[in-house]
Amino acid sequence: MTDNGKNEQTAKKYEKYVKKVTPTHSLPLNMAKAFLVGGLICVLGQYILNTAETMGLGQEEAGSWCSLILIFLSVLLTGLNVYPKLAKFAGAGTLVPITGFANSVAAPAIEYQKEGQVFGIGCKIFTIAGPVILYGVLSSWILGVVYYVMQLWR
Amino acid sequence: MNERKGHQSISFGEEVYIISGASVVGKKEGEGPLGPCFDEVEKDPLAGAKTWEQAESTLQHRAAVRAIEKAGIKNTDLRMIFAGDLLAQCTASAYNLAQLDVPVYGLFGACSTMGEALSLAAMAVAGGFGEYVMALTSSHFASAEKEFRFPLAYGSQRPLSASWTVTGSGACVLAGEKSGARITGITTGKIVDFGLKDSLNMGACMAPAACDTICTNLQDFSRQPEDYDKIITGDLGSVGQQILFDLLEKQGYDIQRQHLDCGMLIFDDAVQDTHAGGSGCGCSAAVFTAYVLPKIVSGEWKRVLFLPTGALMSKVSFAEGQTVPGIAQAVVVEHVPQEN
Numbered sequence: 001m002t003d004n005g006k007n008e009q010t011a012k013k014y015e016k017y018v019k020k021v022t023p024t025h026s027l028p029l030n031m032a033k034a035f036l037v038g039g040l041i042c043v044l045g046q047y048i049l050n051t052a053e054t055m056g057l058g059q060e061e062a063g064s065w066c067s068l069i070l071i072f073l074s075v076l077l078t079g080l081n082v083y084p085k086l087a088k089f090a091g092a093g094t095l096v097p098i099t100g101f102a103n104s105v106a107a108p109a110i111e112y113q114k115e116g117q118v119f120g121i122g123c124k125i126f127t128i129a130g131p132v133i134l135y136g137v138l139s140s141w142i143l144g145v146v147y148y149v150m151q152l153w154r
Numbered sequence: 155m156n157e158r159k160g161h162q163s164i165s166f167g168e169e170v171y172i173i174s175g176a177s178v179v180g181k182k183e184g185e186g187p188l189g190p191c192f193d194e195v196e197k198d199p200l201a202g203a204k205t206w207e208q209a210e211s212t213l214q215h216r217a218a219v220r221a222i223e224k225a226g227i228k229n230t231d232l233r234m235i236f237a238g239d240l241l242a243q244c245t246a247s248a249y250n251l252a253q254l255d256v257p258v259y260g261l262f263g264a265c266s267t268m269g270e271a272l273s274l275a276a277m278a279v280a281g282g283f284g285e286y287v288m289a290l291t292s293s294h295f296a297s298a299e300k301e302f303r304f305p306l307a308y309g310s311q312r313p314l315s316a317s318w319t320v321t322g323s324g325a326c327v328l329a330g331e332k333s334g335a336r337i338t339g340i341t342t343g344k345i346v347d348f349g350l351k352d353s354l355n356m357g358a359c360m361a362p363a364a365c366d367t368i369c370t371n372l373q374d375f376s377r378q379p380e381d382y383d384k385i386i387t388g389d390l391g392s393v394g395q396q397i398l399f400d401l402l403e404k405q406g407y408d409i410q411r412q413h414l415d416c417g418m419l420i421f422d423d424a425v426q427d428t429h430a431g432g433s434g435c436g437c438s439a440a441v442f443t444a445y446v447l448p449k450i451v452s453g454e455w456k457r458v459l460f461l462p463t464g465a466l467m468s469k470v471s472f473a474e475g476q477t478v479p480g481i482a483q484a485v486v487v488e489h490v491p492q493e494n
Contacts, residue, residue: 011349018350018358021400022393023314030311078307087309094309103309111305114205128308 030091037086038093045070045097067098074099078106104128156280160374162367163341168280171333172326172487175443176220178213180295180321183432183440186421191444192322193220199296199321210239210246210294213436214323215253218290221325221443225286232256232327233284236274238267239292240319240435241301242468246292256288265360265389266343266464267291267435268324268442269483273340275328276485285329292323293434302353302469315355315393317417317433318426324439326447332490334451339486341371345466347479353467356478357394357430360463363480364390365401367461371484372407379409383455386446387482388438388462389417391430416441416462438462447487456489 045066052062077083083103087094094100108127112120126133155167177192184195194216201209214237222229235254238261239246251258263270271289278284298319299306328337346363353359364387372378379385390398395415402409416438417431442460449455461484467476 008349014348014362015350017400018352018355018397021396022355022358025311025314078309081307084307084309088311091311100309103307107305107308110307111300128304 033089034091034093036093037090038096041070041094041097041099070098071102074102075106078103079110101129101132104132159339160370162344162370163339163374164277164280165339165375166276166280166337168282169330169332170276170279170328170337171331171490172335172337172447173286173329173331173333174221174224174226174327175324175447176217176224177324177440177444178217178220178322179436179440179444180213182295182318182426183320183322183420186426188420188441188445191448192440193217193444206294206297206300207241207245208249210241210292210297210321210323211250213294213321214239214246214250214290214292214325217292217323217325217439217443218250218254218288221288221290221327225327225329227286227327229254229256231286232288233286234259234278235288235290236261236271236278237288237290238262238271238435240264240298246294246297247290250292263435263462263481263483264464264466265293265356265433265435265438266462266481266483268439269343269388269460269462269485272326272328272337272460272485273342273483275326276337276340279328279330287328288325289328290323290325291435291439293319293321293436295319295321295434298434302472312429313354314429315352315357315391317356317389317391317430318421318428319434320417320420320432320437320440322434322436322440324436324441324443326443334453334490334492335447336488336490337485338457338488339375341367341374341461341484341486343367343461343482343484344370345479345481347477349477351475351477353465353472353478355393356389356433356465357391358397359465359467359478360480360482361390361394361397361401364394364398364461364463364482365405367482367484368398368402368409368459369405369407371459371461371486375486379407379412382412382457382459384414384446385409385412385459386414386416386442386461388415388435388464389431389433390415390463391417391433392423393430394463419445435462435464450487450489453489453491458487460485460487
């Protein structure tokens with residue numbers, strides 16, 4: 001009945017047709033949800049930061065405490081299976097803040113714990129976060145070089 | 155006499171009956187529209203085991219044992235089992251079948267495996283190679299997510315076209331002795347690849363294969379869709395169903411009145427938030443044994459075309475940017491009136 005999709009043109013045509021009949025999430029609604037939840041997480045972070053500062057910590061130290069507490073909350077909620085439900089609602093609103101990164105590390109740790117401390121957790125804990133770490137380090141290194149060169153020119 | 159039909163089908167002259175079917179499913183499936191139909195609903199996602207893979211094995215084992223009991227035979231009466239699951243190297247089947255002490259053929263046909271298992275089991279019985287032969291498959295939501303997607307606790311949004319892997323297992327015992335349901339023919343599916351790469355829209359990847367197998371079946375047996383009371387696909391889901399209707403329309407067939415999809419039957423998306431429907435080789439197996447088979451035996455449906463559909467991708471093929479080819483294996487099951 002077909003050329004089995006080998007023909008690139010028919011493949012493209014089919015892909016276009018599939019796209020047309022496949023329902024998608026409403027983008028404005030998803031953006032609103034992400035804005036709301038992501039915003040709330042950031043408000044919480046700001047609250048922690050301000051509280052820490054009023055308690056007499058310096059800006060840098062207060063910032064560390066803020067990250068630490070947000071990460072702790074995210075890992076706790078991941079363990080209690082609340083974070084995935086929150087993420088289903090909020091999408092990028094929970095993915096982009098530091099809490100999303102913490103979730104992406106905690107989740108594999110829970111899943112692969114059964115495969116052992118070394119080959120399970122050890123090897124697989126960064127399966128999702130790994131690329132972020134690798135390319136995060138790489139891009140900061142590149143920017144470091146750029147910054148260094150700019151310093152020389154001054 | 156057994157007869158080859160066309161290039162892909164077989165008509166069984168020798169009598170092949172499904173003498174028993176059994177299903178064991180998880181909690182979510184038990185809460186779905188077909189909840190009361192299943193033989194057993196296991197509330198514990200781990201089914202008392204330590205890992206998801208062992209849990210799936212446990213469900214498969216229980217389905218197999220129940221089907222053997224319902225058939226009124228012993229496990230040693232089985233000449234062979236055709237079994238499969240979704241995990242790499244058929245993990246769930248291997249560890250279940252080690253306990254059963256029966257000769258085994260392990261299969262992989264992704265979510266189409268129940269159709270594959272029933273086809274091969276029917277051929278074995280029709281060919282006189284086994285008195286009692288079992289077809290058995292399973293899937294588990296958590297083990298499949300782990301195998302193909304993300305760790306369970308990872309927060310992400312599933313697209314609306316995504317399906318929900320069914321936690322469950324279904325088993326059938328086939329034999330030459332008479333029962334209310336007879337397998338009269340099969341159509342072996344071809345691998346059909348329309349070039350889609352979206353593994354979260356498996357319905358769209360598999361619909362062309364389902365269309366191909368349905369058309370071939372109708373042509374090989376010189377039938378029209380009306381000759382079937384029901385045409386039941388495995389796990390196309392709501393998106394795949396629409397595509398299947400459109401594709402078949404182009405071939406001049408309309409199956410909208412006959413069509414059912416196991417994935418759409420097992421969950422109620424409005425309440426259970428499963429999106430396009432259920433999937434996995436436990437989906438078609440559990441729905442077939444719990445819902446379809448009893449209706450054939452009772453005579454409510456006289457002739458059914460049952461075709462589980464599979465998306466033949468792997469973690470590696472996905473990572474390497476390959477397309478997702480589809481396959482559909484069709485089995486014709488007919489009602490047999492009881493003689494008094």
